[in-house]
Every structure is written in structure tokens, then in C-alpha cells.
Amino acid sequence: MHYFNSTGWIARFTGTDTTMARAVDVDAWDEATGVALVVDPQLGRRRPVTDYPDFSHLGLADRVVAAVPGGGWRAYWKDEGPDGGPLAEQVLVWLITARGGATPVTVDVHGHVNDAESADRLISPGEE
Template identity: 50%
Template sequence: MEFNSTGWIALFAHRQANVEAWDLVTRTALIVDPEQGVMRPVTDYPDFKRLILAHKVVGVVPGRGYRAHWRNEHEVPETEEILGWLVTERGVVVPFTSDGAADDADVILAPGEQLPEE
């Protein structure tokens, strides 16, 4: 899941970049040119393909004792505390742990809830 401040990502032939702003006159998406240290329109790049939607975070709610549970690639169970919930502008709520987004967890456990017996 991709997040950024504008909710848009620019795709190029062999890379992608976060859209950081919009040109107020042309309404063209702007990205950072790290070599020149300036914002440039995506249309300045010949390999620009298109823009795609990303998730724009508009709020964060504390985890309050929830936990994310997975079985790793070796089928070993792993459980991590959910530090918080990211709320996006589209109403999606994504749990996150110290390792990052936990939207791929097998089970979300409420406070005090135990895993069902297998």
C-alpha cells in the first residue's frame, strides 16, 4: 500500500515518484528533481507514463491494545502490537506495527482476545 501527502504517484518507464504538489497555472503534477533540488512538472520527463492514486493519510488513531497476527513463510506464528491505525482520505483504516503497515495480517486480535485453537 502506497502513502503520500497528495494521494498521487507518478509512474515513469523504470521508476516512480511521489507527486509533491500541483502547478497552480497548468495544473500539472510536480515531483522533486533531486539532482537540481527543485520541483519539476512530470511532463518534463520523456519517460513519464501516467499518475496513479495513492493513499493520503488524514489521521491516526492509537492502537489501544490490538494485535496483528501472521504465520510467516515457515508457518511460525508471529504476533505484533498494533501501534496505531492510519486513516486515509478514502475512509480506509490500516493498522501499523513497528515493522510498518500490517494490512496483510492473517488476523487482527482485539484487546484480551486469544487466537482460536487450531
């Protein structure tokens, strides 16, 4: 699973007796100290990650820099369809990341969108 955000970083927290382990988007960097800042939803403001007793480490996230049309590609799963059979979904868009990755995003028959990284394979336009 990819994490996408605007800074390219996430903060990982181990959890405490009252909070679960979690990954939180790094929202900005403190200009004076260089410490990563995350939004504290309880206080409604940014806080340094080092203010949290369960802060573990920073991890890389992907920054989406473009989205291009799916171009007729399909994602295929051999056992995710009805009754455990095959499933193919249209690639709606490709999310292009700052590091040059491309993540296919599919749309199902109900109009729901999701990344297709778990697909068993990608089928190019014109391929059966």
C-alpha cells in the same frame, strides 16, 4: 503496499536506459497548466512530470489524515515467526486515510515499525 503522501497522488515512470522504473510522490500541481509536479533530486527543484520522457501515468496514493492508538489490537501471521511458525505483533497505531481506510502499523520486539497489511488476520483486544 500503500503509498502515503500529502497530495494523494504518485507519478509512475517506466525507466530509461540509465534510470530504473519508479514511483515518485506528486509534490504539487502547476497552477497555470494543472500538470503534476515532482521534485527532481538532481536539480533540487520541482519539475512537471511531462518533462520526463519515461513518465507513464498518475496513480492514487493515500493521504494520512489521522493516527489513532492501536487499542490493544494485534496482527497475526501464521508463518512469519521464528522457524516459520506463528507471529503476533502489537498494533502501535492505525493510520486513517482521507478515503476512510485504516492501516495497522505494528511494532516488533526490537522496536521496528511497519505496516501490517500482509497479516493473515487482525486479533481484537481480549481475543486469544
